[in-house]
Amino acid sequence: MKPVVIRVKRLEGASAVPFPAYASEGASGMDVRAALREPVTLAPGQFKRIPTGLSVAVPPGFEVQIRARSGLALRHGIGMVNAPGTIDADYRGEIGIILINWGEQSFRVEPGDRIAQMVLARVYRAEWIESVSLDETPRGSGGFGHTGIE
Structure with missing residues (x-):
């Protein structure tokens, strides 16, 4: 499979943040990381925009979908408010992830x-x-449920 080239720009203060990367050979999604100077705590029910320190140039005819990580959802109740999020081909600002804590403990x-x-x-x-x-x-x-409950 021929890869699609996406230009990525690290923003000021994010030089140590790795680029998004596939965690396995068969992975569909690339992991994206938090570009934080210090930890951020999400209380139960709270949501915050977490910076990635990256902006991208998605080629015309494509989008980048931002999705929650299943491990965070299962173990901690962490999801995304607008899942899936969309990065349009003409957007050049920083990618931010709106995380929400649906769990019972702070994260x-x-x-x-x-x-x-x-x-x-x-x-x-x-x-x-x-x-x-x-x-x-x-x-x-x-x-809206026309086929019944079962």
Whole structure:
């Protein structure tokens, strides 16, 4: 598989933060780390923007999706408020991760901690065509639990 080149810029004060990296050969997401000068504590129910110290130039036709790390979610109840987050191809600001503590204990984010995953995804542009009717399907307009609880 040919890699997609993404230019990345380290921001001032983030020279020690590693670039996002795949943790295994088959990983879909790259771990991204906290660019903190000192630890940050999230109380239960609290959310904060955690800086990564990085900005990127995503090529046109792609986006970078930011997703929670499953280990943090399972062990500590740490997630993301806007999961998945989207880094658009034309955004050049710092990538920030909005972490939330859904757990019952305070959680401390240390400088350099792996706090989220970044997944590169292809993007397609839609063209809307107004129509007076749509094709019928077995599901029809059923939604929000229409298939029952089980």
